[in-house]
Amino acid sequence: MTTQESPTQGPGTVVVGVVADPVASPVQVARQLEQELPGLLSEQLADRQWRVEVHRERLPPSDMQRFEMMNVAADYKRQRGWDFAVCITDLPLVTDRQPVVADASSSRNVAVVSLPAFGAMALRRRVLGVVAQLIEDLRGETTPEEGSEEHRRSRVAALGGAFRRTTPDQDGIDLRILATRGRLRLLVGMVRDNQPWRLVSGLRGALVGAFAFSAFYLINATLWELAITMAVWQLVAVVFASITVMLTWLIVYHHLWERARNLPAREREQAVLFNASTVLTLAIGLACGYVGLYVLNLIAALIVFTPEVFSQYVGAEYGLGEYLLVALLATSAATVAGAIGSGFESEESVHEAAYSYRERARREAIRRSREAEENDERLDETMREG
Template sequence: MTTQQSHTQTPGREVVIGVVADPVATPLQVAQQLEQELPGLLAEQLPDRQWRVEVHRERLPPSDMQHFEIMNLATEHKRQRGWDFAVCVTDLPLAIDRQPVVADASSSRNVAVVSLPAFGAMALRRRVLGVVAQLIVDLRGETTPEEGSEEHRRSRLDALGGAFRRATPDQDGIDLRILASRGRLRLLIGMVRDNRPWRLVSGLRGALVGAFAFSAFYLINATLWELAITMAVWQLVAVVLASITVMLTWLIVYHHLWERVRNLPAYQREQAVLFNASTVITLAIGLTCGYLGLFVLNLIAALIVFTPEVFSQYAGPEYGLGEHLLVALLTTAAATVAGAIGSGFESEESVHEAAYSHRERARREALRRSREAKEDDETLDETTREG
């Protein structure tokens, strides 16, 4: 059992919780919800105090896999602003021994770090609210109950359910850790959610314009009509999947979205594999959304421009909506492959912005600078030896 620092406060005293969050997208939205709802939830659990939450927006360190830098930042803000507790909300993924870490806390400093990717994709804000409330309850208490004990069960908030479990880590500076119960899959899903793959469509404007331009050409191509109507269902499905795969592969290779794993330490290699998997899934979801949008546009265009006299020569005199769907489907597949050329006109920065969250872009930039510095040092050493 780990002894924690007791809070000696007079009854009714207002307790202030500071929430430090990145001023972007999900972390800030979660922080704002904590500001609104956390005081009420804590008042139900600990009615002997008045609770207030203050939100501070700040860029958190981009790459700190042990959260020590972020904890130090939270401690400094807590001291400067007179907060009783400080909680940092970040979309930096964290895993220990291949287990996703939801939150780390230090009772000696009354600070905690909450990592959003480990929450998965469902009910994110409700789950974060429950976890932060649990952390405050534990930090305010005199002791941290042992996992599985009766005291542990009584102190556990219902909001946590079975999705997370509490643990006492064997690590200096961290007294309490909350882990996700469903392993790396939950972390991967959370990373994809933070990338917001639906933004990919608007971010790849060059590819979208190129695909739409090629659609106009393919849509009036009689050979494509004949192919679409005569192809088997499995062939059409294969063509659709192949077109999305070609576009996905082109984006990864041309815009250097794949993270190299060769010559990396074991823990960094596992992390790189996870980030590569999230990249592939993010692009697949985003490109599928773009494909569906382009398909709808092509279907509308087909219904408007196809003349019955010409189209009936290929589809038969009793053609209907089904034949239009087939032609629009094949047209979209062909235009998607051609649209890959249009993505070449996008800058690497714009593609990264469309495909990744702010945290992932910052992490990749830090990794790139680190590798360039290492390569420069190796080049300098070789030059010194030759000289």
């Protein structure tokens, strides 16, 4: 394949290759880059024509000491004649407890962009600005010295105060962009990548079980009386307690909690971060499911409850408020009972509903590594006994 003209020689079209993980967020971001990046680069670097090509590829796991993703980008850049190559991944990257937005190598004209560090707001616009900044820096013969006036002028407006450009003391990486709000932004980005709203459809067994129990609770006269006599703080406590019970059951029964004990400090911090994202993902997903179940129960109550029977337990002058309270308490009780239904879900389906592809791959790699270590220990014990 004929390679494209070098970006530093003569007029022509400069090709930026984007290698994206074949999952929701990276693919969506890559498509936007394909559509909007050429125009933005033409405004900032008007001496050339720009084109973006997108390729989907399952990117390998990587961290700050390994360069598998950059190697993949460099290989595709060479094979396809790209001038620059950018990997888009949902793998969280951290260095010195700071979330990494992007790493770039000017010697190879490749970069890796990590989506979780962008947080949850204006993701595509921010990625567009960061990638444009990376291409501008890579295209230059040298990267401006950190803190210099040229360094400040070269920063595109889209970066604003959300990100900070640095020059790391690390071989193979000439430019690094960090998230200024640190671990909170990274945590929010990880939850976004997990797409907690998918939990509603992923836990069909639990939802069916909760809905089935709702029918029983809705026609329970004792529940009617409790609902209209409980204080507001008691009802709020019941709602939170029901979601907490369901969340705890899912984590314990389906082994969603990652043990951080006896891990090295760096891996322990990572495990804590992933556990926090798991809790938030489940909490948001279960809250969405709770609201959906509540709406269904309210509709059922409005249709099924006969005025003659309902008034005997809640009072003759009942109104919409009483229906809302009864449906709320019935939903809370059914949510707790619905935890039983989640037991019929396979562990794989629960993990798929709760985690992004990258997080599932990471946990699977950890599981295999621990199994290999246990097998090695058993083998050593056998050899010593023999």
